[in-house]
Amino acid sequence: MIRRLPYRPEILIPVVALGVMVVAFLCTPLFNGHALSSFDLFNTFQGLTQLGLLTLGLGLTMVAGEFDLSVVGTYALGGMIAVRTGQSLPFLGVLAAVAAGAAIGAVQGGLIARLRISSLVVTLATYIALLGATSAMSGGLDVTYTNSAATLWLDRPVAVIFSVPSLITLVAFAIAAVIFGGTRLGREIRAVGGDRRASRVAGVRVDRTLVGLFTASGTLAGLGGALFSYSYATANPNPGFQPLILATVGCLVGGVSLAGGRGLPAGLLAGALSVALLRQIDAVTAIPDYFTELLYAALLGIIVAIDAPGLRRGLDRLRAHALTTRLRDRHQ
Amino acid sequence: MTTANNDNRSAAAAAGDALARPAEPGVPAPGTAGRVPRGALAGWRPDALDIGIVVVVLAVIVAGALTTRFFSLANARAILASSAWVGITAIGATVVMIAGSAVSLAVSQTATVAAMIFFETQQLGLLLAIVLTLLAGVAITALQGAVIGYWAANPIVLTIAAGFAIDGVAIWISGGTTVYPKVTAFNGLNATPLGLPLAVYVLLGLTVGAEWFLRRTTAGRQMYLLGENPAAARAAGLPVARVTVSAWAFFGACIALTGIFLAAFNTIANSSVGGTLSLDAIAAVLVGGTAIGGGKGSALRTLGGAVLISAISDLLLLRGFSTGIQLLVKGILVLLVVIAVHVRSARGRR
Numbered sequence: 001m002i003r004r005l006p007y008r009p010e011i012l013i014p015v016v017a018l019g020v021m022v023v024a025f026l027c028t029p030l031f032n033g034h035a036l037s038s039f040d041l042f043n044t045f046q047g048l049t050q051l052g053l054l055t056l057g058l059g060l061t062m063v064a065g066e067f068d069l070s071v072v073g074t075y076a077l078g079g080m081i082a083v084r085t086g087q088s089l090p091f092l093g094v095l096a097a098v099a100a101g102a103a104i105g106a107v108q109g110g111l112i113a114r115l116r117i118s119s120l121v122v123t124l125a126t127y128i129a130l131l132g133a134t135s136a137m138s139g140g141l142d143v144t145y146t147n148s149a150a151t152l153w154l155d156r157p158v159a160v161i162f163s164v165p166s167l168i169t170l171v172a173f174a175i176a177a178v179i180f181g182g183t184r185l186g187r188e189i190r191a192v193g194g195d196r197r198a199s200r201v202a203g204v205r206v207d208r209t210l211v212g213l214f215t216a217s218g219t220l221a222g223l224g225g226a227l228f229s230y231s232y233a234t235a236n237p238n239p240g241f242q243p244l245i246l247a248t249v250g251c252l253v254g255g256v257s258l259a260g261g262r263g264l265p266a267g268l269l270a271g272a273l274s275v276a277l278l279r280q281i282d283a284v285t286a287i288p289d290y291f292t293e294l295l296y297a298a299l300l301g302i303i304v305a306i307d308a309p310g311l312r313r314g315l316d317r318l319r320a321h322a323l324t325t326r327l328r329d330r331h332q
Numbered sequence: 333m334t335t336a337n338n339d340n341r342s343a344a345a346a347a348g349d350a351l352a353r354p355a356e357p358g359v360p361a362p363g364t365a366g367r368v369p370r371g372a373l374a375g376w377r378p379d380a381l382d383i384g385i386v387v388v389v390l391a392v393i394v395a396g397a398l399t400t401r402f403f404s405l406a407n408a409r410a411i412l413a414s415s416a417w418v419g420i421t422a423i424g425a426t427v428v429m430i431a432g433s434a435v436s437l438a439v440s441q442t443a444t445v446a447a448m449i450f451f452e453t454q455q456l457g458l459l460l461a462i463v464l465t466l467l468a469g470v471a472i473t474a475l476q477g478a479v480i481g482y483w484a485a486n487p488i489v490l491t492i493a494a495g496f497a498i499d500g501v502a503i504w505i506s507g508g509t510t511v512y513p514k515v516t517a518f519n520g521l522n523a524t525p526l527g528l529p530l531a532v533y534v535l536l537g538l539t540v541g542a543e544w545f546l547r548r549t550t551a552g553r554q555m556y557l558l559g560e561n562p563a564a565a566r567a568a569g570l571p572v573a574r575v576t577v578s579a580w581a582f583f584g585a586c587i588a589l590t591g592i593f594l595a596a597f598n599t600i601a602n603s604s605v606g607g608t609l610s611l612d613a614i615a616a617v618l619v620g621g622t623a624i625g626g627g628k629g630s631a632l633r634t635l636g637g638a639v640l641i642s643a644i645s646d647l648l649l650l651r652g653f654s655t656g657i658q659l660l661v662k663g664i665l666v667l668l669v670v671i672a673v674h675v676r677s678a679r680g681r682r
Contacts, residue, residue, distance in 0.1 A: 067488065117674045120434060120488060121624040125670055128611050129663025135656030237656070241437065241492050248489055258486045290508070294500030300493035301479075310484030 010255035010262050014270035017253040021277040031285050038160050040280060045166040046155075047276035049231070052169040053224030054243055055250035055272040056176060056265065057217030062251050064213050065193035065260025066119035070108065071221040072244040073130030074101045076237060078225030080134045083145045083235040090150040090230060097226035098219055104130070105218020109211035119214075131238060138237045145233045154231050165227040172220060176265035189213065193260030245296055250275045252303045259309060381621065381672040385640075388665070392643055399650050407646065409528060415616075415642035416531035417590050417597075419635060421609060422616035423535070423542050424586025426634040430546065431579040432559035432626030433480050434487045435614050438495030439587055440606030442472055445502050446591025447601035451513040458517040462592060469588025470581045472498065477580020481573035495610070503603070510602040513595075521596035531593045535635070538586070542631035555579055559626020608659075616641055618666045621673050628677065641665070 025044075029035055054071055061068040078097035086093015108126055112119045145151065154164050162170075180186035188209050191199035200206050229235040254271020256263035282292045305311060396402035421439055429435060446469045453461040476494050479485045523530050546552040554575050558565040566572050590609065595601045620637030622629025641662060648658045 067486075069488065111671065115671065115674055116678070117671065118624055121618070121670050122667065124435070124614065125618070125663050125667035127663070128615065128666060129660050131611075132656050132659025132661070132663055136654055136660055137656070139654060140656055241496070245492060245496060248492070258489065290500045290503035293496050294504070297493045297496035297500060301490060301497065304485050304489045304493060305479055305483055308479070308483040308485035310482060314483070 009257075010264050010267050013255040014253065014267040014274070017274045018270040018277075021274040021281075025277045025281055028281055028284055034284070040284065041161040042157055042163070043283070044273075044276050044280045045162055046231070047279045048272055049163070049165040049169045050224070050228050051243060051246045051250060051275060052166075052269070052272040053172060053220040053227075054247040055254065055275075056172055056268055057220035057224075058244075058247045059251040059254060059256050059263060059265075059268040059271075060176065060189070060213050061119070061217050062256045062258065063193050063260060063263040064189050064210065065196065066112065066210070066213070067258070068105075068108075068119065068123050068214060068217045069244070070104070070123035070126040070130060071217055071247065072239065072241065073127040073134070074104055074218050074221035075225040075228075075243055076134045076235075076239050077101075077104075077130050077137075078222030079229030079235040080137050080143065080225075080237060081222075082226035083143050083229050084137060086150075086226075086230070087145070087147055090147055093230075094223065094226045097222040099222075101218040101220070101222020101225075102215050103218070104222075105215040106211060108218070109214030112214065113207035113210040135237045138235065140237055142237070143235045145230055145235065147230075148233065150230055151233045154227070165231060168223070168227065170269075172223075173265050173269045176268075180265050185209070185212075190261055190263075193262070195261070242293075242296075245300055246275050246279075247272075249296060249300050249303065252300075252307060258304070258307050381669070381676050384668065384672055385621075389640065392640070392647060395647055395651075396643075399647060402647060402650055405527075407650075411639065411642045411646050412532050413529045414646070415638040416529060416535045417593055418609065418612045418616055418642070419535040419638035420531065420538060420593070421587050421590045421613040422620075422634050422638050423538050423631050424583035425613045425617045426620070426622055426629055426631050427542060427546065427555065428477075428579045428583045429617055429622050429624060430559050430626055430629045431555040431576060432562055433477070433576055433579065434624055434626075435617075436473070436476070436491040436494075436583065437488060437610050438473075438476065438491040438498060439610040439613055440608065441495040441498040441502070442469060442584070442587045442606075443591035443594060443609050444601070444603060444606035445472070445498055446588040447595035447598075447605045448502065448506060448511045450518070450592050450595045451511045451601050454513045454515040454518065458520065461518075465592055466585050466588045469586075469591065470584040473584025473587060474577055474581040477577045477583075478573070480580070481576030499603070508603070510600050512600055518592075518596045521593060534589065534593075535638075538589075539631045539635045542582075546631060551575070551578065556627055559623075559628075561627070611659075612641070612662075615662050615666050618673075619669050621669065623673055623677060624670070628673075 025040075026036070028040075054075055058068055058071050078101050081100050082090075082093035082097040084093070085096045104126065108119075108122055111117060111122050157163060158167060180189070188199070188204045191202070191204050192206050192209050196206060225235075250271040251263075251268060252258070252271070253274050254263065254269070255267035256271075282295070287295075401407055421443070425435065425439070446465050449468050450461055450465040453464045456464070472494075476487075476491060479490060480487050521530055525533070546555065554565070554570055557568070558570060558572060558575050562572065565575075591605070594605050598605055616638035617629070617634050618624065618637070619641055620629065620633035620635070622634060644661060644665070645658045648661060
């Protein structure tokens with residue numbers, strides 16, 4: 001019992017999510033009594049920077065049917081490396097963080113593609129190792145970034161609502177969108193996630209695509225970590241799973257499925273922007289921390305349950321059952 | 333893309349858990365469906381993995397001999413004690429992984445909540461407090477197992493969310509404060525009969541029990557089948573969801589048990605009691621050679637993994653390395669073992 005859906009979920013889901021969040025955002029003055037200003041929008045885009053690059057990296061691997069758990073480790077390590085090496089030359093720090101992220105991603109991608117090993121377990125082990133490496137680099141403590149000129153430059157508004165980091169984030173999404181929309185690689189990524197064996201048979205360069213994707217997700221996570229720690233003037237050796245949760249919510253709300261084969265960079269941007277708006281809303285309405293934590297967890301839990309193939313199978317079975325009952329009734 | 337696509341998916345992915353499948357969807361490994369996992373030593377032939385493990389153990393022994401106080405009774409006790417906490421949880425995690433549900437990342441939070449519940453219920457009597465804590469652990473974890481078993485939700489992402497939710501609820505209810513026990517009857521759990529902490533005996537008992545259950549009972553064999561080939565298990569009429577839920581329920585009891593021992597040892601329960609238990613337990617199971625995709629593994633090997641990791645951490649600690657380095661070494665060791673296990677099972681298939 002398979003019925004074609006009348007819409008494309010990778011477009012519908014992010015459009016609905018973003019629409020709901022924009023309406024909710026516009027309604028915030030009703031709760032806290034303060035009119036919205038361009039500064040709220042600026043803050044939203046700052047929030048987008050924090051999780052946008054992570055969402056994009058994670059989302060790209062999810063489209064290909066993999067899950068890069070290590071992005072949150074690379075994110076922490078990137079921040080730490082950037083702060084450690086970029087005190088006097090910020091650009092050098094970013095470069096070092098990006099290079100480390102790319103190298104980590106390439107090694108993981110190579111293992112996953114060549115050995116055909118589950119990305120989950122490779123990235124989990126890498127995550128543990130990266131957490132250790134970051135903690136070892138900092139002695140387990142927060143490290144302050146003392147180059148306040150760089151921090152101020154990064155947090156300076158550009159064109160009222162943007163900043164250099166948020167523009168970098170948008171450029172990354174634009175590049176991904178061009179690759180997805182206009183190149184063979186974009187189609188191959190979705191093919192790899194949709195049916196890997198068929199795409200291998202059809203001559204898709206599966207291994208190379210996977211290595212490239214994991215390199216990309218490592219690079220983006222390293223860059224994201226570097227920009228975040230510069231912007232906050234501190235590097236946290238263990239950010240926990242919260243960035244990963246937010247990025248995963250961003251991906252799933254962005255129309256990507258955990259099963260792979262579905263998703264677009266524009267959708268991912270809408271998903272990340274939805275989460276950024278949600279965070280901005282909960283910042284201005286001053287909800288207690290544990291409650292936001294609960295909110296994100298519940299959101300992710302519900303989305304994952306809905307995304308689960310078993311639930312869909314169950315619904316299909318119910319629908320099929322209803323149909324057969326109806327047919328039987330008609331025949332009698 | 334549409335739902336039509338999802339129906340093309342492989343057997344493994346269709347049974348849920350698209351991420352913990354073998355990396356090649358659509359290729360059911362030939363000949364693996366009916367293969368019976370062998371006993372720990374039956375038909376043992378040394379290969380890269382075994383040699384690697386022996387090399388690591390030898391390296392630990394040599395480095396230990398060069399480190400003062402490593403080979404002492406007190407240190408052996410410390411290693412066993414620290415492996416006991418992680419080990420108890422890891423035994424539960426082994427069963428879940430064998431049954432094909434990969435791992436849980438909500439362990440630390442569940443153990444923390446268990447510790448808090450244990451102390452909050454102290455005045456009801458030690459036995460009742462233990463029973464209630466175990467029930468709470470079973471309920472929390474089996475609920476996640478139900479979503480995974482019945483709906484085939486992705487275990488990793490689901491448990492990350494669950495961990496955050498548990499943490500949030502715990503802070504909501506406790507107000508983020510430390511829980512102090514009103515009665516100190518729990519001190520009995522810190523007893524050290526024959527010089528070893530009680531938790532070590534519990535770990536040994538649990539390991540033997542779990543190993544017997546996995547190898548000798550029908551329910552245990554069903555878990556191997558479910559992990560090895562979910563589609564075959566479903567086709568064979570196995571109550572897939574129920575088997576999954578019972579594996580998670582057992583896991584929950586193990587986590588709660590760890591929480592109880594952690595609470596008794598720390599004499600207080602706060603949000604940091606659980607520590608890095610999630611990752612430590614996963615590391616112990618994986619270093620023990622249990623396959624993340626399910627269907628292969630044993631409780632005994634997990635015990636070995638827990639003790640090995642504990643010994644390495646202890647060695648690094650004695651040599652003055654930070655917790656960061658310890659974690660780094662753990663991660664690299666896990667990665668190497670995982671690759672070795674995978675290469676071995678892939679070769680077995682060809």
